[in-house]
Amino acid sequence: MTAYDRLAARFARIATVGEASAVLGWDSAAMMPPGGAAARGDQLAVLAGLAHGLLTAPEAARDLAAAEADGAGDDPWRQANLRLMRHAHTRATAVPADLVEAQARANAACEKVWREARRTKDFPAVAPALAEVVNLTRQHADALAPALGLSPYDALMDGFQRGIGAADVAPVFDAYLAFLADALPRAEELQASRPPPERPAGPFAAEAQEALCRRLSAAAGLEPEHSRLDRSAHPFCGGTPTDVRITTRYREDDFAQSLLGVLHETGHALYERGLPADFARQPVGEAAGMAAHESQSLIVEMQACRSDAFLSALGPLLLESFGGDPAPYATQNLAAMWRRVERGFIRVDADEMTYPAHVILRFRLEQALLSGDLAVADLPGAWNDGLRDLLGIVPADDAQGCLQDIHWYDGAFGYFPSYTLGAMAAAQLMAAARREVAGLDEALAAADLRPLVAWLRANVHARGSLLGFNDLLRAATGKPLDPADFTAHLTARYLE
């Protein structure tokens, strides 16, 4: 057995423990009775510790050095796999174990205080806990940075989307803000000139919503023998590549949340299903990062399923599912409902044009928090000033402002940019698919996502982590990330 083969076996075990944790994580959200929570936390912590132990064992370091000395041969997949093994090992060994433990405790404690602080709109109540999280995250970033040869903030970003740093993102975001300053008022003006959409009258039975969600998800190619759809308080896609599990929630007064949510999660799920089976449980066989993942959910939900073509097929399905007055299910009415711009306070409710502004605000603030340029105590003011600058609105309280997202309070810094990089990549991939896939719009007009998904499978899913984010886009679309496709999409959809 070569050193590379031993490493491949080790990483397969690590990934298999990760699969067990993923199923337990899904169970926590979708199935577990509340009394199981404490034990579940222990189970996940022990599994994480065992996986970390496998990754940081002395034998892993020896095999890495030996395999790098041998070279991984001519196969670019094996070469990339070995590089990614080294990268994972570097990330795992660069940070002292006691810091990781201190972060786990501080993040859990802060998240708990945050839930109450958000409820009571009381930022000062959580400020000390957040300050500790920021302090430990800074130490974590400082430990990672030299090992990765990155700036501290980029070392955090690298944990979510490898190879993308602040210098890649900042100019793209600045250019977007210039676009937005012009586009948003024009889109609002155009929207105001048209009649408001007619809302379909509910209630919409949860069972009928669920049946339609299953039908659309299966029609997109998600096989029932390899997936589940369940309910949870917060929709997500979890599980493993051969057993993907998506969740949603049903509001009987509004089917849009479950329907569009399940289509979004189906995009994530199809990515996992399409990963290269030959490299299952190897680093190179994993999804290419959070921005890449978000591109796959958004190309399904935002690009394909909110298109005129798809909406024209969806309307009759909605009428069949829910009955009642057919008028609200007309294509142009669905478009008016689900393609509206609105300056709002809440990121997760934002439309696709203003969403990047929410991300850019957080991208700027989290860098300032970590560098020390912004004190935690000054976060609410900086948030409100920033949102006024970007969207011209100021939240009435911090629950609508800097308390709205769990991310920072749970120690996730450097994640937010992935959402907007994903949205931009989705537009770029859709533009390429439109050029390359004959009959794409005709298929969408029959609610058939399979031609699009087949193209994504070949050009994105099946490539796993062989390529970095920009190289993946180059291979699929002929160019690295180019936000022009996103602004062109928004222009066509909201300004014409």
Add this chain to the structure above:
Amino acid sequence: MTAYDRLAARFARIATVGEASAVLGWDSAAMMPPGGAAARGDQLAVLAGLAHGLLTAPEAARDLAAAEADGAGDDPWRQANLRLMRHAHTRATAVPADLVEAQARANAACEKVWREARRTKDFPAVAPALAEVVNLTRQHADALAPALGLSPYDALMDGFQRGIGAADVAPVFDAYLAFLADALPRAEELQASRPPPERPAGPFAAEAQEALCRRLSAAAGLEPEHSRLDRSAHPFCGGTPTDVRITTRYREDDFAQSLLGVLHETGHALYERGLPADFARQPVGEAAGMAAHESQSLIVEMQACRSDAFLSALGPLLLESFGGDPAPYATQNLAAMWRRVERGFIRVDADEMTYPAHVILRFRLEQALLSGDLAVADLPGAWNDGLRDLLGIVPADDAQGCLQDIHWYDGAFGYFPSYTLGAMAAAQLMAAARREVAGLDEALAAADLRPLVAWLRANVHARGSLLGFNDLLRAATGKPLDPADFTAHLTARYLE
């Protein structure tokens, strides 16, 4: 940190990995889409390997020796815990790893062939695979025996019910057969002299069955915040002590299977819920073995819930749930339906009087298989001869005979006696509870199992594995296993 404390931390990690495996095992049966099966097998194997590695690590042996040299202090719980740690370590280290692996492969292969062989009633098709399983099991038993100071067969029995061997069981079983030879014809005669029971007319909606199952399970004290009830092909109780998960299946033409099955699994679940929280995840905090566990399911299902008192309360609940003609729900009719003796071929369908005969047949045959006195090829003939001797009937084919149970084909030898030991212990515990719990029958007549369960909690559940099977019975009932309570129960129920 003392050696004992280090061991306690190690065993807590091992148990926590076991909890993760238990939830994944439940998921496999109750939730997993079929396409996830292969990956799930890997996940469970990797977790088992990690747990085994923690148990057999050199540090564990060193700490065990040091803790034994120190002594575990005056606390009998700590003393018992240390003894049980040694016992687990001895079992884990006595068998070579390559034999364990060969068994895992052979058992899995044989079980697969068995499923098809049972379907096609073709014992010769599975005989070679079973011969390999028997051969490896024999090697396993031979490796365990000297380490435990037991005979090879007793070393296998010890894996299911510690401290009970063939010499304890054989005379009890022989005496039972003497009882049965007299009692069974008399019970049949008495039964034949009475009118046959009237079967309630279905269909019985699965939702109504499930609602009643939940109601009865909760009324027995199983808290919804620490449990789930789901569906699976084969009912079982799984999960963890703070998150117990029971399953059943619903037949719309017969509610008895789900109802009595859920009461049975509720007995198992209540045992897990009642284990001593102070020793959670320690060997001494676990249930006392498979026979002890079966005593808890059977005292609920067979002793309490098939009593006249409970049936008198259940009848009105059944009528409320399913409606229709009230006559079949009269106490005496329910008793006639659910307390019938019948010489049958299938163990899991057997009544409580003939069930031990099925177990005794297997107990004898598995010893003969392992000793080599019985060749695998001769199993069908020996089975049929044995069943004729015991019950006077001969199965028409091997699917009704030696192919019916999964146990041997999956490598489980030494397990069967636990079922009957559990039935006997259940009768003995019920007799003691009747003496000690005031108002027990009045509570049962109100479908209230809580007084019985409170007594079981104090006298069985809360003792964990502090005592062996006979000592546990002695502490709870004043005597070690005494089958006289079981035969007295059968006499009262079937011969009077």
